[in-house]
Amino acid sequence: MGQTITEKILSRVEGRSVSAGEIIHPVPELVTCHDWYVVNFDRALEEFGVDKLFDPDRVLISTDHEPVAVTPQSAERQKKAREIVAKYGIKHFYDVGRGGLGHIFPVEIGLIKPGMFVEAYDTHVTNYGAVGALGIALVVEISEVLALGSVWLRVPETVRVNLRGALQPGTGMRDIAQKLIADLGDELIDYCVVEYGGPGLASVDIAGRHTLCNIPLEIGAKSALVEPDEATRAYLAPRVTGPIELVKSDRDARFKAVIDYDLSAIGPQVAMPPTPDNVHPIEKALGTPIHHAFIGSCASGNLADLSDAAKILKGRAIHPQVRLYVTPATQEVAREAARAGLIEIFLSAGATITQAGCGPCAGGRIGAMAEGEISINTGTRNDVRRLGASGDIYLASPMTVAASAVKGAITDPRSFLKEMSS
Amino acid sequence: MNWLFHGKCWRFGDDLGIDGAIMPLRFALARETDPMVLREHLMSEIDPDFAKKVKPGDLIVAGRRFGQGNPHIQGFLGIRGHGLGLLAESIPRGSFRNAINAGLPFLAPCPNVTQLCETGDELTVDFSTGEMRNVTRSTTHRFKPIEPELRAIVAKGGWKDHVKQRLAAATAH
Numbered sequence: 016m017g018q019t020i021t022e023k024i025l026s027r028v029e030g031r032s033v034s035a036g037e038i039i040h041p042v043p044e045l046v047t048c049h050d051w052y053v054v055n056f057d058r059a060l061e062e063f064g065v066d067k068l069f070d071p072d073r074v075l076i077s078t079d080h081e082p083v084a085v086t087p088q089s090a091e092r093q094k095k096a097r098e099i100v101a102k103y104g105i106k107h108f109y110d111v112g113r114g115g116l117g118h119i120f121p122v123e124i125g126l127i128k129p130g131m132f133v134e135a136y137d138t139h140v141t142n143y144g145a146v147g148a149l150g151i152a153l154v155v156e157i158s159e160v161l162a163l164g165s166v167w168l169r170v171p172e173t174v175r176v177n178l179r180g181a182l183q184p185g186t187g188m189r190d191i192a193q194k195l196i197a198d199l200g201d202e203l204i205d206y207c208v209v210e211y212g213g214p215g216l217a218s219v220d221i222a223g224r225h226t227l228c229n230i231p232l233e234i235g236a237k238s239a240l241v242e243p244d245e246a247t248r249a250y251l252a253p254r255v256t257g258p259i260e261l262v263k264s265d266r267d268a269r270f271k272a273v274i275d276y277d278l279s280a281i282g283p284q285v286a287m288p289p290t291p292d293n294v295h296p297i298e299k300a301l302g303t304p305i306h307h308a309f310i311g312s313c314a315s316g317n318l319a320d321l322s323d324a325a326k327i328l329k330g331r332a333i334h335p336q337v338r339l340y341v342t343p344a345t346q347e348v349a350r351e352a353a354r355a356g357l358i359e360i361f362l363s364a365g366a367t368i369t370q371a372g373c374g375p376c377a378g379g380r381i382g383a384m385a386e387g388e389i390s391i392n393t394g395t396r397n398d399v400r401r402l403g404a405s406g407d408i409y410l411a412s413p414m415t416v417a418a419s420a421v422k423g424a425i426t427d428p429r430s431f432l433k434e435m436s437s
Numbered sequence: 438m439n440w441l442f443h444g445k446c447w448r449f450g451d452d453l454g455i456d457g458a459i460m461p462l463r464f465a466l467a468r469e470t471d472p473m474v475l476r477e478h479l480m481s482e483i484d485p486d487f488a489k490k491v492k493p494g495d496l497i498v499a500g501r502r503f504g505q506g507n508p509h510i511q512g513f514l515g516i517r518g519h520g521l522g523l524l525a526e527s528i529p530r531g532s533f534r535n536a537i538n539a540g541l542p543f544l545a546p547c548p549n550v551t552q553l554c555e556t557g558d559e560l561t562v563d564f565s566t567g568e569m570r571n572v573t574r575s576t577t578h579r580f581k582p583i584e585p586e587l588r589a590i591v592a593k594g595g596w597k598d599h600v601k602q603r604l605a606a607a608t609a610h
Contacts, residue, residue, distance in 0.1 A: 038586040063600055154508060154531065156538070159600050163607060167586060201502070206530045235529045398507075 017265025019173040020130075020240060021208045024149045024262060028132045035172040035269070040165040043073065043134040045107075045126065047117055048157060050078040051377075052136045053096040059158035068103045069164035075107035075126070076100055077117030079372035081380050089380075115345030115371035118142040118150075118313040119225060123347050125254030129243040130262035134160055139313045139395060144228035144240030145221055146247050147262060149208070151238055171237040172271040174204050175264070177213030180279030185429035187323055187412035188223035189315050189393060190284045192230040195276060197294035205235040207271055210264065212242035215278050221250050222317035229314040233291040233396065283427055286410035288397050300409060300425045304336075307384045307402070308420040309392035310413050311342030311374040318348050318355070320393065320413040325357040327417035327431050333365040334423030339416075340382040341366050342374025366420075379403030391419045438592035440542060440565035442522040444494035446558040448551055449483070451500035455532055458483055459504060459512035472539075475511055476518030493520030496560050500525070500551045504532030513539035517595075522562055524550050524569065524580070537587050540595030544569075547580045564588075 018026065018034070026032045028041040048056060053076060060066075068074060076096065084090040093111070100108045107126070114120040118139045121127050129147030133140060136157040140150035151168065159166045176195065182188070196204075209231040211224075219227070219241075228239040241247070243261040251259055264270075283297040310316070310324050321343060333339050341361050343349035349371045352358050361368060367382070369375075375382035376394035383403030384390050390408045393416055394401065397408035411419070414428035421431075456462040461478055469475060480487040497516060503523075504512060508531025516523055516539070523543035528536060536543050542564040550569070554560060559572040567582035582588070590599045 038584050062597075063604060065604065154534075155510075156534070156596065159596075159603070162600070163603055167590070169584070201529070202527070205527065206533075235531075237530060 016269065017267035019208070019264045019268045019270065020147065020210055020242060020262055021149055021171060021173055021238075022268070024130055024132050025170055027130070033170050035170050037170045038167055039170060040167055041132060042164045043132050043160065045073055045075060045121075045131070045133045046135065046157065046160055047075045047077065047121070047133065047140060048136040049080050049117055050076070050093065050096055051080045052157070053099050054092060056136070056158045056161060057099045059155070060162060063158070063162060065162040068105070068161050071104045072106045074103075074105045074161065075109070075117065075121060076105055077109045077114050077120070078111050079116045080377040082111045082370045082372040083381070085381065111370075113346065115343070115348070116313055116316060116373055118229075119317065120345040120347065122146055122221075122225075123254065123345060125251065125256070128251065128255055128259060129247060130260055134166070138232055139229055141228050141232050141236075141238045142225050142313055144238060145224035146251060147240055147243030149238055149240055152232070169206070171206055171208045173208045173210050173264070173268070174199065175210050175212065175270045175273045177273065177275050178211060178215030178219070178278055179213055179275065180215050180277045181218045182278050183282060185414060185427070185432050186282055187320075187414055188219060188226040189412035191278055191281055192226050193284045193286050193291070193294045193410065194281050196231055196234050197292045199274065201234040201292070203272060204231060206237050209236050209239040210242060211240070212264070213275075216241065216244065217246060218278070220319055221246070222319035225317055226314055229395065230291070283412060283415050283429065285391075285415065285425065286397055288407045288409070289399055291396055291410060297411070297415060297425070297427050301427060303409070303425040304389060305391050305419055305424060306336060306338070306388040307390035307392070308337055308339040308416050309342070309375045309382065309390065309394060310339070310416050311344060312376040312394045313344065313373070314395045315393035315413055316342060316344030316348065316374070318351050321348065321352050321357050322355065324413040324417040325360045327414055327421065327428055328364040328366070329360050331364055331421050333420045336423050337420050339364070339366040339420040340369055340375055342369045343371050346371050375402050391416050391425055440563055442494050442496055442542065442562045442564065444492060444496055444560065446554045446556055446560045447491065447495060447497050448554060448556045449497065449499040450551070452502050452505055453499055454506045455504040455509055455512045456506050460509075460515050464511045465509035469511060470514060472514045472518030475515035479512070479515035479519065488519070491519050491521060495519070496522045496524060496562055498524050498550055498554055501527045503528050503545070504535070505529050508532050508535055510535040510539055513541050517541045522564060524562065526550055537583070537590050538596035540591050540593070540598070542591060544580045544582065550578075550580070553578055
């Protein structure tokens with residue numbers, strides 16, 4: 016019997032052949048945690064009487080949820096995190112201004128390779144699937160992994176999604192990813208890995224692959240990954256040291272379902288309040304007035320996402336009643352955006368650029384909404400109070416958010432593309 | 438660990454949120470983890486008297502996506518605080534882990550279980566075999582029990598006790 020990518024990765028880690036449904040205790044090759052939880056895992060370890068980590072060389076901490084401390088309490092929390100990192104001798108520490116968003120920069124700097132197995136505190140570690148690695152989120156059980164090196168895992172089944180066709184103008188991978196989870200449904204993908212492949216994948220860049228791997232966990236997928244290909248190799252070759260092995264599923268691997276998905280059949284989509292899978296064609300929300308807009312997050316904060324938004328914003332001004340925050344996901348994205356002139360376009364349009372990281376999406380600690388305001392943004396979730404006070408949150412592509420910020424109401428970005436070409 | 442429960446059925450529908458329907462959100466935000474505190478507020482947003490009505494050994498029977506939402510453990514600790522068992526048609530993955538971590542005997546997924554009993558029925562459930570007997574209706578049904586490795590965590594009392602035992606075993610070697 017053949018194996019899925021997930022089964023191959025976990026078999027290699029376990030040193031024996033494993034298949035979906037088995038309970039195992041695999042030892043991850045990297046463990047990640049963000050700034051806000053460092054104090055908490057330290058407290059949990061103290062409670063357990065643990066003063067040494069299983070392997071501090073495998074641990075990565077990123078200051079991304081609140082890179083710029085805006086209160087004395089958060090400055091204090093940052094200080095404690097630095098002390099805790101030093102106490103345990105944690106090898107990979109990316110503090111303010113260093114890496115950026117911990118679900119993205121480790122891929123950029125070549126720390127993540129195809130076939131790698133990673134566990135994390137935070138849910139969106141599934142982004143590592145963009146280069147064919149398996150990222151699994153654990154929340155509080157991260158303390159068990161830090162102390163003992165592993166935690167139980169039921170080897171997940173895989174839902175294979177074969178992409179075909181190419182994106183229509185004005186449509187981004189965010190539209191595809193949102194529509195896809197609504198189409199697949201939570202009953203099908205609960206506890207499964209969503210694996211992307213097919214002839215359409217070649218046209219999807221690494222940024223788009225981050226987006227595809229980010230969204231499915233919102234409705235209960237265990238993880239998501241892309242079948243690595245030559246584009247993966249080309250992206251990673253200048254970044255990683257050592258060989259790159261493209262781990263793919265066997266032809267006779269057992270999938271829970273195989274879905275064919277046509278990229279060319281989908282136009283702009285919005286996830287309407289209050290859940291990320293309440294997804295509708297943009298026509299349903301057109302004209303909804305907005306006050307708050309945000310482009311960034313681990314779902315849509317890469318250079319290609321910023322570049323999509325800049326195409327709409329170039330030479331235009333944001334509507335007077337709207338404030339637009341732009342958060343480059345990482346230091347590298349911010350630097351490249353500056354080099355490409357995108358930052359200048361955003362600033363000229365009246366946008367606010369924030370420090371690399373999660374931006375407002377991390378609970379609205381910066382750039383929050385006020386009570387009763389309406390936001391359209393590229394964050395990961397639209398639960399009530401995700402961005403501070405209660406108010407409707409619409410999730411959409413960077414192009415749709417940019418177009419809506421200009422008009423002051425939810426707007427189809429294709430209307431701008433027509434203007435640009437005419 | 439006693440896996441055999443005998444008590445009254447308390448049936449609920451689909452999509453009970455972990456923060457709200459099952460346990461008011463404020464307890465998750467306060468990081469309250471004492472089952473004896475949490476039990477008083479179990480299902481209080483649906484039925485304010487629920488905590489007064491249930492007895493140890495009773496069984497919560499729920500529909501699909503029991504515990505949906507941001508996976509907080511408090512609701513499952515509240516169920517355990519009453520000594521109740523749980524059967525659900527499905528539990529999303531984050532809450533599934535929390536049910537184990539709370540040391541709660543449960544069965545999920547249990548296809549169509551909400552059609553096999555109703556509130557007030559007398560049930561006998563063996564969580565180690567997955568057998569549910571509806572004494573009132575004289576019917577017997579069998580579901581897949583939780584894996585032995587995960588039942589072992591429940592038997593130890595949940596995640597914290599499980600980790601302490603793993604640590605003790607690791608230092609003994």
